[in-house]
Amino acid sequence: xxxxxxxxxxxxxxxxxxxxxxxxxxxxxxxxxxxxxxxxxxxxxxxxxxxxxxxxxxxxxxxxxxxxxxxxxxxxxxxxxxxxxxxxxxxxxxxxxxxxxxxxxxxxxxxxxxxxxxxxxxxxxxxxxxxxxxxxxxxxxxxxxxxxxxxxxxxxxxxxxxxxxxxxxxxxxxxxxxxxxxxxxxxxxxxxxxxxxxxxxxxxxxxxxxxxxxxxxxxxxxxxxxxxxxxxxxxxxxxxxxxxxxxxxxxxxxxxxxxxxxxxxxxxxxxxxxxxx
Amino acid sequence: xxxxxxxxxxxxxxxxxxxxxxxxxxxxxxxxxxxxxxxxxxxxxxxxxxxxxxxxxxxxxxxxxxxxxxxxxxxxxxxxxxxxxxxxxxxxxxxxxxxxxxxxxxxxxxxxxxxxxxxxxxxxxxxxxxxxxxxxxxxxxxxxxxxxxxxxxxxxxxxxxxxxxxxxxxxxxxxxxxxxxxxxxxxxxxxxxxxxxxxxxxxxxxxxxxxxxxxxxxxxxxxxxxxxxxxxxxxxxxxxxxxxxxxxxxxxxxxxxxxxx
Numbered sequence: 174x175x176x177x178x179x180x181x182x183x184x185x186x187x188x189x190x191x192x193x194x195x196x197x198x199x200x201x202x203x204x205x206x207x208x209x210x211x212x213x214x215x216x217x218x219x220x221x222x223x224x225x226x227x228x229x230x231x232x233x234x235x236x237x238x239x240x241x242x243x244x245x246x247x248x249x250x251x252x253x254x255x256x257x258x259x260x261x262x263x264x265x266x267x268x269x270x271x272x273x274x275x276x277x278x279x280x281x282x283x284x285x286x287x288x289x290x291x292x293x294x295x296x297x298x299x300x301x302x303x304x305x306x307x308x309x310x311x312x313x314x315x316x317x318x319x320x321x322x323x324x325x326x327x328x329x330x331x332x333x334x335x336x337x338x339x340x341x342x343x344x345x346x347x348x349x350x351x352x353x354x355x356x357x358x359x360x361x362x363x364x365x366x367x368x369x370x371x372x373x374x375x376x377x378x379x380x381x382x383x384x385x386x387x388x389x390x391x392x393x394x395x396x397x398x399x400x401x402x403x404x405x406x407x408x409x410x411x412x413x414x415x416x417x418x419x420x421x422x423x424x425x426x427x428x429x430x431x432x433x434x435x436x437x438x439x440x441x442x443x444x445x446x447x448x449x450x
Numbered sequence: 451x452x453x454x455x456x457x458x459x460x461x462x463x464x465x466x467x468x469x470x471x472x473x474x475x476x477x478x479x480x481x482x483x484x485x486x487x488x489x490x491x492x493x494x495x496x497x498x499x500x501x502x503x504x505x506x507x508x509x510x511x512x513x514x515x516x517x518x519x520x521x522x523x524x525x526x527x528x529x530x531x532x533x534x535x536x537x538x539x540x541x542x543x544x545x546x547x548x549x550x551x552x553x554x555x556x557x558x559x560x561x562x563x564x565x566x567x568x569x570x571x572x573x574x575x576x577x578x579x580x581x582x583x584x585x586x587x588x589x590x591x592x593x594x595x596x597x598x599x600x601x602x603x604x605x606x607x608x609x610x611x612x613x614x615x616x617x618x619x620x621x622x623x624x625x626x627x628x629x630x631x632x633x634x635x636x637x638x639x640x641x642x643x644x645x646x647x648x649x650x651x652x653x654x655x656x657x658x659x660x661x662x663x664x665x666x667x668x669x670x671x672x673x674x675x676x677x678x679x680x681x682x683x684x685x686x687x688x689x690x691x692x693x694x695x696x697x698x699x700x701x702x703x704x705x706x707x708x709x710x711x
Contacts (some may be wrong), residue, residue, distance in 0.1 A: 251510055353541050356529045357555055357605075367554065371545040448545045448585045 226345040236418045237360025241425070243417040254407075258426060261392050263321070268327025268390040273381060275328070276335030281365070284337075284343030284373075305330040305391050309398050318416075323395040330391035331384035338383065342370055375449065378442045382435060389431050457522035457608050459485040459508070459641065464517030464541045466503055477503045479666040481517070487500040490635055490642045492648055492656030494695065500667025505611045508643070509535045521608065531557055534640075538614040540594035542586040548573070548597050549582040555601035575634060592623040596630070603638060608649030612644040616651065624700060628654055628688075649695050653688060654681050661698045671698055 200206040218238045224230050225237030232240065250255035283290045312322040346369050352362045368379075390429055396405025404423050411419035467474045469559040477500040477582040484493050495501045498662070508519060510529035519526045534555075542551045548577040552569045573579055585652070586594055595615055602610055612631070616624040628651060635642055646652050652659045656675055663670040673695060677687055 349537070349539065349541050350543060353543070353554075355511065356509055356533075356535050358529060358531055358557075360558065363558065367546075368543065371543070375544070448587065 179220065181332055233415070233417060236421065241418050241421050245422045245425075248419070248422055254426060255403045256424065257402060257407045257423075261405065262430065264323055264392050264395075264403065265327060265388045267387070268324040268392070269331045269385055271324065272328035272331035272388065273335045273384055276332045276384070277339055277377070278334050278381070279332075280339030281370075283339050284362075285365070286368070302441065305387070306394050306398075309357060309395055313399055318399050323392065325402070326395045327388045327391045331388040334383035334387060335377075335380040338376045338380030339373060342373025342380075345376070346372045375446060378438070378446070382438050382442075385434055385438065386431065389427070389434065393427055456487045456682070458487055459527040459643075460520045461485075461504075461508075461610055462518050462520075464507070464519065465515050466512070467502070467515045468505065476666040478507075478514075479668045481667075481669055483660065483669065483672075485641055485643060486639055487608075490637045490657045491511045491657055491659045491660060492642070492652035492658070493645045493662060494647060494652045495662030495667070496664050496699070497647060499662045499664045500611050500661070501662050503667070505535070505613050505643065505645050508609070509533050509611050532606045532608045533611060533612045534605065534607035534609070535613065536595070536598050536602050538617045540586070540591075540596055541599070542597055544586050547583050547585055548589070549577060551586070551597055552604055555604040557605060561680065568604050572604050575630075575637070576600045590623075591619050592627055592694045595619065595627060599634065603634070603640065607640065609641045609643065612642060614646055615644070615647075617646070619620070624648075626652070629680070631655065636679075647694055650683060653691050653695070654683065659691075659695060661695055663698075671695075702711075 200209070221230070221235075222238050225232060225235070228326055230237075245254070246316075251295065264398060279293075283293060305326055308326055309322070312325050316322040316325060350368050351364065354368050359367070392403065393405040396403040397409050400406040400409075406422050409424040411417075411423065461481050462481045464478060466477070466478040468477055469475075481504060483491075493501050495502070503512060508526065510526060510533070514528070526533070529711065543554060546554060549569050552572055555566055556565050556568060573582060576599055577602070578593065578596055581589065581593065586597070589597070597613070615631075616627050619627060621695050631642075632646075632655060634640075642655075644652070644655055649659075653675055659673040659675060660669055661671040661673065662668065673691060675681075675691060675693075681688055
């Protein structure tokens with residue numbers, strides 16, 4: 174949608190702004206937009222399959238894609254794979270929600286009050302570099318081997334990227350917009366909800382995307398260490414039984430699920446950020 | 451000029467210093483100006499003469515170092531909805547539609563039916579009917595500035611401050627917008643103070659043109675423009691006034707040592 178001011182002459186340099194869109198359109202027209210990303214994975218699968226068939230790769234180490242596919246279909250049919258995925262995903266949803274909400278609230282406090290920022294500078298600096306996996310044994314000791322410890326690991330993992338990105342977004346709020354709110358005598362709450370948070374929205378989304386990625390990694394990590402269900406457990410259990418194909422089904426479904434989550438968030442993002450071209 | 455509720459803006463002995471790394475900079479020195487209710491005042495000066503600082507002090511974004519500004523008999527210290535401001539960049543919130551941007555200008559206590567009516571009226575006033583749901587990035591520069599003017603006027607401010615509002619627009623759009631502002635001023639009877647570096651624009655719009663000198667920024671001359679509106683830029687009297695104001699600036703450039711620091 175481009176409007177042209179009938180009363181004035183400045184219909185701006187649309188061509189330049191739209192060059193990205195134009196490029197996408199050109200790719201789509203030639204059918205390259207959807208096909209291009211598929212070439213490398215397909216090539217990889219073909220080479221892998223051929224090498225396996227020729228006996229150059231041991232199937233006990235790396236089974237051919239066709240075998241993995243058969244196991245995958247079997248596990249879908251029996252509901253086993255989806256059941257593990259469902260359990261892991263549910264943990265991610267719970268842990269990520271807790272971590273993201275906590276991160277968002279802390280970020281708003283830090284972003285709006287230099288006092289809070291100063292008060293938290295040391296503790297955040299100290300806790301942030303700790304790898305999430307290092308928390309797993311500690312949390313198992315504190316909370317037991319059940320759900321609570323796993324969800325807490327995920328929450329910690331998603332807390333940091335959300336916190337850092339939202340603080341960054343709040344900091345980058347254009348002072349010019351803040352001045353506009355000041356001139357209209359807006360309250361602090363209006364300033365936050367109508368100016369600061371919308372302007373931080375792109376950064377908030379970056380935080381969410383990175384956060385949910387880490388949450389998904391954390392759940393698998395936690396399940397590898399101690400669990401009786403979930404994709405991480407499935408992989409670990411398959412290793413004990415030397416079922417390389419089941420392991421790879423687990424590994425690949427982690428990738429696919431991650432891709433789908435990211436795609437869902439990006440779709441939501443473009444819908445919510447339609448104001449930013 | 452009868453509709454304005456008769457509050458003059460008077461600036462007396464106003465000075466402003468900024469502290470920077472290398473010391474203090476005298477931005478404004480001893481500004482005295484009385485703006486009558488409903489009057490259109492243009493302020494011209496080279497960049498860096500403190501004219502924008504003066505507007506920022508009037509609107510309440512900066513504070514004076516000494517002196518006083520009164521609106522009616524009330525001293526101005528903080529921003530207030532009785533003073534509206536239009537900046538050089540439209541400063542529309544990119545995430546709000548045209549309607550929502552204008553509604554953002556409304557006082558928070560305005561009931562929503564009243565708010566909708568005000569927004570509708572002001573969209574009509576600036577000639578943007580049909581663009582209510584558009585986002586700022588879908589509008590041209592001139593249209594964005596119209597929205598910005600509507601947003602500033604929606605509270606019916608007693609004074610509207612315009613800080614080089616057409617500086618970023620091309621020449622044709624600029625002339626068009628000058629006519630628009632004049633039409634709005636005649637319809638609304640708002641007191642207007644326009645800061646510009648365009649001498650023609652200042653004469654075309656202002657009842658009086660305040661000429662400011664460079665560092666320290668102070669009022670050098672106030673030129674009365676008693677020409678009937680709409681004014682003709684090639685009219686003899688218009689040209690005479692332009693010459694008179696140009697002379698103020700040439701005088702300075704002929705003696706470079708006059709502002710060597």
